[in-house]
Amino acid sequence: xQKVTQAQTEISVVEKEDVTLxxxxxxxxxxxxxxxxxxxxxxxxxxxxxRNSFDEQNEISGRYSWNFQKSTSSFNFTITASQVVDSAxxxxxxxxxxxxxxxxxxxxxxxxxTVNP
Amino acid sequence: xxxxxxxPRHKITKRGQxxxxxxxxxxxxxxxxxxxxxxxxxxxxxxxxxxxxxxxxSRLLSDRFSAERPKGSFSTLEIQRTEQGDSAMYLxxxxxxxxxxxxxxxxxxxxxxx
Numbered sequence: 001x002q003k004v005t006q007a008q009t010e011i012s013v014v015e016k017e018d019v020t021l022x023x024x025x026x027x028x029x030x031x032x033x034x035x036x037x038x039x040x041x042x043x044x045x046x047x048x049x050x051r052n053s054f055d056e057q058n059e060i061s062g063r064y065s066w067n068f069q070k071s072t073s074s075f076n077f078t079i080t081a082s083q084v085v086d087s088a089x090x091x092x093x094x095x096x097x098x099x100x101x102x103x104x105x106x107x108x109x110x111x112x113x114t115v116n117p
Numbered sequence: 118x119x120x121x122x123x124x125p126r127h128k129i130t131k132r133g134q135x136x137x138x139x140x141x142x143x144x145x146x147x148x149x150x151x152x153x154x155x156x157x158x159x160x161x162x163x164x165x166x167x168x169x170x171x172x173x174x175s176r177l178l179s180d181r182f183s184a185e186r187p188k189g190s191f192s193t194l195e196i197q198r199t200e201q202g203d204s205a206m207y208l209x210x211x212x213x214x215x216x217x218x219x220x221x222x223x224x225x226x227x228x229x230x231x
Contacts, residue, residue: 004159037222043206045160045222091159103150103212103220104173107159 002027003050003114004094006108013082014116019076023092027051033095034068034075035105051075082115089113119143121223129229130199137195138226142211145175150220151184152208153177160208160215164226166192203214 001028005042025034036048036095051068058085059066065079079086089112122141130136138154142149148167162184164174168189173210178184181199186192206225212218 042224044224045208046208047219048219050219055167091160103148103218104162104165104208105152105160107161109157110159 002029002073002096002106004092004106004108006111008111009109010024010112010114012114012116015084016081017115018078018080019078019082019115021090021092021113021114023075023108024076025073025075025094027094029097031097031116033097035091035093035095036066036075036077037107038088038094039091039110043089048077079113082113084115084117087113087115090108119148121209121211121221123207123223123226125226126224127227127229129231131231132199132201134199135195135197136199136228137193138170138192138207138209140192140209140211140223142191142209143213143221144190146211146213146221148212148214148218149186150210150212151192151194152222154206154208154225155204163194172198179198196228199228201230204230 005024032052032053038046056068065078082087089110091110092106093107096104123124124139126205150165151163154160163178164184166186169186184194206227208225210222212220
């Protein structure tokens with residue numbers, strides 16, 4: 001069975017601080033995808049990144065960066081110089097591709113990030 | 118707006134009643150998904166369609182739940198004889214099956230069963 005653990009339930013930072021959201025996953029599959037989604041108060045899940053299990057290269061997109069380490073089954077997400085607009089719930093997710101779909105996802109419980117001015 | 122639309126946004130019903138939700142995916146997307154999210158939890162996969170075919174159903178989808186996508190466009194999710202445990206946000210998402218497939222979510226339907 002697949003499992004995603006986001007140990008941090010809530011994080012509160014002051015604007016401009018860097019913050020890292022942790023994600024640890026479990027799967028028996030050799031091929032899988034990992035994702036991060038953002039859920040602002042409006043409720044709509046916003047796609048942030050998809051990472052293939054064969055690609056361990058770290059990725060940076062503006063103030064966002066992701067550190068994928070297969071050896072520790074972790075896919076951590078860092079926001080640099082956080083802003084109030086980053087306040088949201090962030091979900092890490094893992095795909096089960098056995099049914100032919102890349103998007104049968106197992107989500108973690110999410111981390112509520114609050115960025116204070 | 119060309120995103121995923123869900124209707125209604127909120128639904129309050131009494132236990133034992135039937136409810137139906139609608140999802141309109143992004144027009145060219147051939148895959149459609151239903152997820153359920155309860156308070157403080159991440160979304161849980163319920164079912165997905167490729168065109169009009171329902172390809173997979175989660176064990177979470179009891180016999181009281183039925184989903185359809187009759188013409189491969191919009192989809193409906195019906196819950197019969199609702200129970201208080203059905204109270205949740207029901208999320209619809211769609212994607213275009215491709216090498217760079219991305220999943221786009223709607224804002225969800227919040228169901229409250231009294």
